[in-house]
Amino acid sequence: MTPDEYCQQKAAQSGSSFYYSFLFLPVNRRRAITALYAFCREVDDVVDECQDAQIAATKLVWWRQELERLYNGKPEHPVTQALLPVLTEFSLPQEQFLEIIDGMEMDLQQTRYLDFKALSLYCYRVASVVGLLAAEIFGYQERKTQKYAHDLGMAFQLTNIIRDVGEDARMGRVYLPIDDLQRFGVPVADILNARHSDNFRRLMEFQIERAEQYYRQAMAELPASDRKAQRPGLIMAAIYRTLLDEIKRDGCQVLSQRTSLTPIRKLWIAWRTWIKA
Missing domain, CATH: 1.10.600.10 (Farnesyl Diphosphate Synthase)
Structure with a gap:
């Protein structure tokens, strides 16, 4: 499964209304927004599906580190691998991805x-x-x-x-x-x-x-x-x-x-x- 296919599956499985708003986009923008949505689902699932708050917090630390790897051009996760070509094409700042994780951490606190x-x-x-x-x-x-x-x-x-x-x-x-x-x-x-x-x-x-x-x-x-x-x-x-x-x-x-x-x-x-x- 390619990184893009992983993100597509993540978006489709969620059943979210956001999925329907992507359908009519040009291929490059649809691929980009699907990768962004998949990132949001990954970090949100950390909080919603992990019963131990300490483990969830540790996983969010990993995602912060993964963002660092992403912006250094060496992502490890399928979602961040899908995001890699998107960053320069659409000028997406690292600080805003970190803010999303800050929001998820609020649910733990x-x-x-x-x-x-x-x-x-x-x-x-x-x-x-x-x-x-x-x-x-x-x-x-x-x-x-x-x-x-x-x-x-x-x-x-x-x-x-x-x-x-x-x-x-x-x-x-x-x-x-x-x-x-x-x-x-x-x-x-x-x-x-x-x-x-x-x-x-x-x-x-x-x-x-x-x-x-x-x-x-x-x-x-x-x-x-x-x-x-x-x-x-x-x-x-x-x-x-x-x-x-x-x-x-x-x-x-x-x-x-x-x-x-x-x-x-x-x-x-x-x-x-x-x-x-």
């Missing part, structure tokens, strides 16, 4: 966030930085597109948090800011014990509106001249905003279920968005 400011740093590292790297791969002419990519990454991560409240709680993690929980009268114990209430529904509707605000900001910031190049992000936004609509329509039952869209529906949204953009 804390399971609560006191306020949205604290959560924003986490979202920036695990999602906005990925958005900035992706924007380089897709291509842009105006610097304002970087602001679009940053805010779109924030919106995506907030959507992930909303969708995965129950799943995260079962791993002992609560990403919803503590001051938001207090504002809406929702004890952390209700999240951890999957106790749905009217207060919880109102809390989640507030979280959905915050995510929507970032989507609106991002769309307003994207220059018309870069719209076609950035279509993969627009596809993801269309899929994720549809997902938020479904969650809200279901009464925000995210403690007991994980709302998702069918592959055929994602493909339809992707195709429709690509044609319209």
Whole structure:
């Protein structure tokens, strides 16, 4: 299996909505974004699948070392081998890959966030930085597109948090800011014990509106001249905003279920968005 095939398999197996946004890209950009996505999956899996935090931390140290080898032209892992030709073609800085690992390390160090400011740093590292790297791969002419990519990454991560409240709680993690929980009268114990209430529904509707605000900001910031190049992000936004609509329509039952869209529906949204953009 070649490094590119490894990354393709990693992306396809994940079932992520991101996979559908890559389908219509030219071969070189599709190969690059798939390698970036595979890197993100590898380091994320370290945290999600490793039960021992110390072992997970050691593995992330290895990935930091592997990035050093990558930027010295001597990568060992299939994902970094696939990334090697991408670095110079699209000018991807090492610091941003390291920021992604910083974000993953936050999951090993804390399971609560006191306020949205604290959560924003986490979202920036695990999602906005990925958005900035992706924007380089897709291509842009105006610097304002970087602001679009940053805010779109924030919106995506907030959507992930909303969708995965129950799943995260079962791993002992609560990403919803503590001051938001207090504002809406929702004890952390209700999240951890999957106790749905009217207060919880109102809390989640507030979280959905915050995510929507970032989507609106991002769309307003994207220059018309870069719209076609950035279509993969627009596809993801269309899929994720549809997902938020479904969650809200279901009464925000995210403690007991994980709302998702069918592959055929994602493909339809992707195709429709690509044609319209």
